[in-house]
Amino acid sequence: MIRNPIDIATRVSPNLSALIESRVNDPDAEQPITLATVRTFVAGLLPAAFTEVEQLHHFDIDASLLDELDALIEEYGEDALAIDFAQNTASEPLSRVIDAVINDENRQNPPTLETIREAIASGLPARLVGDGVLEDDEDDALLGEIEALIRRYGADSLAEEFLRYE
Template identity: 65%
Template sequence: MIPNSIDVSSRVSPRLTALLLSRINDPDTEQPVTLIAVRRFLADLLPRDFREAERLHRFDVSESLLDELDALIEEFDQNALALDFAQASASEALSRVIEAMLDDENNENPPTLSQVRAALLDGLGARLIGEGVLDDDEDDTLLAEIDALIEQFGENTSAEECLRYE
């Protein structure tokens, strides 16, 4: 399979990234992990009533992980490797948070991922929204994203290593 020339991982939500990484990093999972394998895994976790309703499209679950996976499968093929869709770096919004911490003259050392998480919990996201660095809706997923990066790389990893440069 030819790797996708665009950065498709930037279009994947932090929740789906965490799921993809959990399947990719599971030692009991057969390799290579494809999008359809992740979808089957997720569908098997859902209650039978939900699966039936989802199959019959009785209600809108447009924000669900299944819908997100289905859209990726439709666009890129069910056999696309899940690894190609797992974010290995921070989103643009989280990169701005990390850069704000790097630019803070009160920090003696570059922040770790756990320090970024603590700063977000202490209101850094809201402050950056107030300063116009982040849009109102960008703060919603930052904690889930930083948690996924911590799970992937460890809490003591330098946040600077996860910056996305575009």
């Protein structure tokens, strides 16, 4: 398998990145997950009549993901590891949580992903909702997201490296 530089993930749409992440993290998926594996999965989601032009506009997201995958496969090859194309940034709500922990004046050291997990588990998102930093529904998935980042990058990774600014 050929490993690609991490910065190629910045060229991948958030939808495709999330799809790749879900395939890579699927315990039932065969390993290793390549671009060809992801393409086969996406193609399997499309209706059989996909080739009919009138069907295309009903499935823009899937068709565009397939087009995006085809372009990546053309450039990097079908055996390229899919994980290299997944973005390694936090969602916007998680970025706001990380930012709040980084800017805590009582903090001595830069926070790690584990520090952020502990802050989430200790109720920081509820306080941020109360302060208007997060919306009510934005705090639901934070714990799962930080735990996925910890599984992938390790608890001691610096949280600021995952900040996403939009």
